[in-house]
């Protein structure tokens with residue numbers, strides 16, 4: 001089965017991170033995610049990330065503020081994904097659920113209360129291991 005490359009943004013503002021709720025009918029629907037989406041053939045990861053975050057949240061990210069966090073390969077059985085995860089610390093605009101999805105700024109200690117896709121556990125581990133100021 002072909003692996004799908006996905007650009008994922010961990011958007012940090014102070015002590016909070018932005019989560020977005022996946023619609024029920026999407027793959028891994030009904031769970032919270034870090035916003036992002038599929039990388040198209042002609043795009044770099046950062047270009048895809050910027051496009052997806054504009055489409056999904058109506059924000060314009062500052063490319064120089066994006067730092068690679070972790071790359072995760074995961075097999076869901078019905079789909080194989082490779083998540084290219086970047087932290088994003090600066091952007092223009094106020095995030096909104098541009099695809100009618102719920103979004104939420106969540107503090108570190110509250111992340112345990114959210115249900116994520118299986119592949120995200122490695123992201124959360126990495127994110128919880130350091131003070132967030134060190135990512136920006």
Ligand SMILES: Nc1nc2c([nH]c(=O)n2[C@H]2C[C@H](O)[C@@H](COP(=O)(O)OP(=O)(O)OP(=O)(O)O)O2)c(=O)[nH]1
Nearest residue numbers: 006008027028033034035036037038081117119120
């Ligand atoms: N965006 C995002 N996708 C994730 C995360 N964790 C995870 O397993 N995924 C998986 C779910 C999907 O199979 C894939 C991303 O697909 P997507 O639905 O966001 O792609 P897209 O925005 O291009 O959406 P679409 O047009 O195909 O609906 O990666 C995550 O934290 N964020």
Ligand SMILES: [Mg+2]
Nearest residue numbers: 035036037038
């Ligand atoms: Mg998406």
